[in-house]
Amino acid sequence: MATLDFSPIADTTRRAEIVALLRRAILTGQLEPGQKLNELRISEQMRVSRAPLREAMRELVQEGILTSIPYAGTFVIDVTAKDIDDAYSLNKVIDEFAIARTWPLRDQRFFDELDRRHAAVKQATRELDTTRQIETALQLHGLIHEWADNSVLLETWQRLTSRLQMYFALHQRARNEPVPAEDAHETYVRLLKGSDMRAAQRHAKEHIDFDFEALLAYARGLEQRGSKGAGANRAGPPEGG
Amino acid sequence: MATLDFSPIADTTRRAEIVALLRRAILTGQLEPGQKLNELRISEQMRVSRAPLREAMRELVQEGILTSIPYAGTFVIDVTAKDIDDAYSLNKVIDEFAIARTWPLRDQRFFDELDRRHAAVKQATRELDTTRQIETALQLHGLIHEWADNSVLLETWQRLTSRLQMYFALHQRARNEPVPAEDAHETYVRLLKGSDMRAAQRHAKEHIDFDFEALLAYARGLEQRGSKGAGANRAGPPEGG
DNA sequence: GAAAAACAGATTGTCGACAATCTTACAAGA
DNA sequence: TCTTGTAAGATTGTCGACAATCTGTTTTTC
CATH class of the missing domain: 1.10.10.10 (Winged helix-like DNA-binding domain superfamily/Winged helix DNA-binding domain)
Incomplete structure (x- = not known):
């Protein structure tokens, strides 16, 4: 059978x-x-x-x-610049980890799936569908986390993703402009197919930072205006055991 | 006021x-x-x-x-050796990150809290209270994550901790022995107070690995015996978007 | 007139009962 | 004997109503 x-x-x-x-x-x-x-x-x-x-x-x-x-x-949840910063800085760390774990597991199916998701991003970009573009871009990034064969990592990334997607959507809604039309993921995909793992890890960091700058600037602007329910949550000694 | x-x-x-x-x-x-x-x-x-x-x-x-x-x-949830392995390997990564973030934020309050939690572990160890010992040891480790001033990191660590605590408890219950009486955290605390961040990060990794070996061996033993509802979840292309 | 108390409205938290689904056991038919 | 259909029991999913709590307003009291 x-x-x-x-x-x-x-x-x-x-x-x-x-x-x-x-x-x-x-x-x-x-x-x-x-x-x-x-x-x-x-x-x-x-x-x-x-x-x-x-x-x-x-x-x-x-x-x-x-x-x-x-x-x-x-x-x-409220979106503060600090939240975004927190999410992104952690994301960089686990991205690096995910690439390291995925690296030896790459096979033809991985490359095919990579291409498939990359195509989906380009499709959404062509159609100027910003919401879908955010979704597909995050799915493209998610592949290394899915492929890394670590369920805890995957869960962690999915939690991070939820926030990132929310932040991105907010960003796009506010700016209301049709998104960078260029293909920002060409290098990322190419490096993931290549043989230099460190280069891929490095690029993942820098690439994410690239998207990140605009988002963070926007969030900081948000906080200037509507400062409802702010409150600096400085780390302190939590309730004792 | x-x-x-x-x-x-x-x-x-x-x-x-x-x-x-x-x-x-x-x-x-x-x-x-x-x-x-x-x-x-x-x-x-x-x-x-x-x-x-x-x-x-x-x-x-x-x-x-x-x-x-x-x-x-x-x-x-079922506890598999792979789950433990996944959790630990990710834990090592975020531990390193947490130490890096906490490092410049260390102050007297941090050191005091560090000592307080360390004392709690030693107390539980003296009293041969294994459950409490697990709790306090994880709380000691948790300090760097709480102090790192990154809410997403803290959440992530707390999720990981839940599992680790569960695995540890299972381990202890099965072996039913009064725990290593030695103070396994002396070096860890000392390095966190010192000036060599890399050394602290390195030790965190190795120290965790130390506890980990026994746990993993035990979990592998578990899987040999009761192989109910196994199933190799090899990573594969998830449902298409 | 200001502070405190009492009230009214709206919203969340909890309860007991009913509906939908699954599991198991058992009977019918090939 | 194996498969298929059926019924009973148990458990989960969902519903509508009541209780507890919060918020804002009005009334009372000084």
């Missing part, structure tokens, strides 16, 4: 669908940072009860894109 | 208490890997309804120590 690979059956719970809907709304910026999620209103709009909606919200709180205050409400 | 630092008020929802209870039960090994959590039974034992219990479980699923299959149940 031929061993056909079936993909997992789709999640059939309302909860899962709600999670997907909410996540998309948040990551595309339809739900803005700081915005409160009214349970009754949303549950009525989605035609579900509050139970699965609340469970979905708990998941997204743990996922790090919502925050919850008991008896006060659940809110889309 | 003197600026007194008040600690946050305790969460007063049942959900939060349930999360704490369940997490502790899992991390100490009272709930064993693979075990199914019966909602009705647990809710009756805790004298709460299923609603807050289910919300708590969703949080722990996202936290990575429970896994959920729709209409089948929620289970404590």
